[in-house]
Amino acid sequence: MSAQLIDGKAASAQVLAEVAADVALLKAEGIEPALAVVLVGDDPASHVYVRNKVLRAGEVGILSLEHRLPADTTAAAVLEVITALNADPAVHGILVQLPLPSHIDENLVLQAIDPRKDVDGFHSENVGGLSQGRAVLTPCTPAGCMRLLRDTLGDLRGKHAVVIGRSNIVGKPMAALLLAADCTVTVLHSRSNKPQKLSGQADIVIAAVGRPRMIGADWIKPGAVVIDVGINRIEEDGRNRLVGDVDFDAVLPIAAAITPVPGGVGPMTIALLMQNTVTAARQQQSATSALAAAEESACPSVC
Ligand code: NDP
Numbered sequence: 001m002s003a004q005l006i007d008g009k010a011a012s013a014q015v016l017a018e019v020a021a022d023v024a025l026l027k028a029e030g031i032e033p034a035l036a037v038v039l040v041g042d043d044p045a046s047h048v049y050v051r052n053k054v055l056r057a058g059e060v061g062i063l064s065l066e067h068r069l070p071a072d073t074t075a076a077a078v079l080e081v082i083t084a085l086n087a088d089p090a091v092h093g094i095l096v097q098l099p100l101p102s103h104i105d106e107n108l109v110l111q112a113i114d115p116r117k118d119v120d121g122f123h124s125e126n127v128g129g130l131s132q133g134r135a136v137l138t139p140c141t142p143a144g145c146m147r148l149l150r151d152t153l154g155d156l157r158g159k160h161a162v163v164i165g166r167s168n169i170v171g172k173p174m175a176a177l178l179l180a181a182d183c184t185v186t187v188l189h190s191r192s193n194k195p196q197k198l199s200g201q202a203d204i205v206i207a208a209v210g211r212p213r214m215i216g217a218d219w220i221k222p223g224a225v226v227i228d229v230g231i232n233r234i235e236e237d238g239r240n241r242l243v244g245d246v247d248f249d250a251v252l253p254i255a256a257a258i259t260p261v262p263g264g265v266g267p268m269t270i271a272l273l274m275q276n277t278v279t280a281a282r283q284q285q286s287a288t289s290a291l292a293a294a295e296e297s298a299c300p301s302v303c
Contacts, residue, residue, distance in 0.1 A: 003255040006148050006227070012267035015147065019274045023061040028283055033281040034063040035093040035119065035273075036085045040078060041071035041101045050097050056270045062277055065091065075104045079112050086114040087286075092281035093119035095161050095273070116284055119276040121173065130176045136283065142174040144268025145206060145227045152225055152257050153204075157182040162199045164188045164215065164245070165208035170229055174206050195219070197271055209243035215246040217254055226251055226258040229265050246264065 026033055035057055039050050050066070057064040067081055078100070085091050085220050085251060094117045102107050108111040110118075115125035121139040149156060161183040165171035178185045181202065188195045199205055207215045220226060230245030246262030251258060259265055269299040 001253060003226070003252050004152070004255050005146060006152055006264060007257045007266045008144075008148065008259055008264040010264040011148055011151055012144075012271035013270035015268070016056070016183075019059040019062075019271070020276055022278045022282075026278065026285070027061065031095075031281055031284070032063055032090075033089050033277055033283050034065060035095060035277045036065045036067060038067045038069070038078070038081060038085075038094070038096045040069045040073050040097075040104065044259045045061075045101065046097045046099070053095070053270055056274060057277070060274050062274060065078060071101050071102075073101075075108065075150060078104060078109055081114045081197075081297065082109065086112075086233045089284075091117065092284055093117055093277040095119055107221045113151060116287075117280055119280055121276070122169070123191065127168075127173070130173055130180075133180050135180070137280060138177065139169055139173040139174065140169050140272035141265060141269045142177050142274060143275075145174060146177050147268060147272070148227060148259065148265070149204060149225065156204075158184070159203040160186070160201060161206065162186045162188060162202035162204045163208065164195065165206075165229075167208065168269075170208040170274060174208065174229075178204070178206075184199070194224070209245045211245055212243045213247040217247070217250040219265055220251050220254050222254050223256045224254075226255045227265060228259050228261050231261060247294040 037050055037053060039046060050256050053067060054064045056175050069078065085094050094113050097111055098106060100109060108249055110122045111124060113123055115123040118126050118137055121137045126137050129137055161178045163171050163175045163185065166187050166189045175185050175187045187197055188198060196219045202221060205220060206227045206229065210230060210232065212232040212234050225247055227246035227247040232243050234241055234243055242262050242302055248260065
């Protein structure tokens with residue numbers, strides 16, 4: 001038996017097509033969704049990520065506004081940029097590419113973003129909303145995993161899901177989204193006892209550890225659905241390769257379905273970022289319309 005391959009490229013193309021249709025609707029109403037991307041420093045990987053995000057935005061009709069700042073930019077100067085973007089009604093989403101240079105407090109910068117424009121879903125207000133089950137802008141990678149799970153399994157109610165990893169950007173929001181979907185959720189981390197045994201009971205396994213091929217066949221129940229978030233660069237057979245946290249070849253004959261690396265979760269992250277930008281634009285438009293209506297009823301234009 002061989003697991004079904006969960007095709008993240010095809011799923012992300014579907015999400016992007018939906019986003020493009022939403023963008024067209026917004027434009028017909030006179031709203032041009034715009035995403036501001038703030039990049040500080042020279043980290044080569046960050047430059048590649050930003051280039052891909054800008055390209056994807058262009059493809060679906062979202063305007064991207066790039067703010068590239070030198071590595072020695074002060075925290076105060078970054079905050080000034082964020083404050084200006086918060087105040088600009090033509091900007092609907094703000095993304096600060098991480099990591100920031102070490103002299104800048106990342107949390108300070110992320111908390112300065114207007115939560116309504118926080119398309120990464122990292123602001124405490126959005127994190128709190130997620131944990132209370134009233135999420136609007138949710139972190140893109142876990143949201144992408146949920147889309148893949150729903151496409152594969154349909155209803156997730158009652159499934160036992162094990163999330164391996166408890167980071168703020170993947171593991172914790174992933175667990176909150178699974179809980180909101182009525183899964184029974186177990187979160188494993190580096191201090192968990194007998195993690196293989198717990199993982200081996202799960203209907204769904206989400207691996208977000210950052211350790212190449214750590215999750216072997218002994219972690220997976222036959223027939224489980226496996227989502228591999230890990231992206232690890234390794235040297236193998238004289239080649240530079242990208243591998244996940246799951247030992248793909250070992251798990252393939254056991255699982256019912258599995259995401260490959262690359263081509264699984266990776267493409268979903270950018271697609272969900274575009275979806276969040278459209279959600280933010282729509283929400284800001286509704287808030288502006290509601291305010292205008294309230295002002296009109298308080299003081300009709302004839303008064
Ligand atoms: P972090 O390093 O922030 O978190 C890793 C988590 O794994 C921690 O909670 C850690 O536990 C846990 N862990 C480490 N070792 C073990 C172990 N032996 N057993 C169980 N748990 C363990 O990583 P991220 O969450 O940021 O990323 C995880 C992976 O996902 C990385 O490979 C990253 O590149 C990838 N990634 C992929 C994205 C995509 O778009 N596809 C987006 C974001 C990340 P503890 O808390 O106890 O230290």
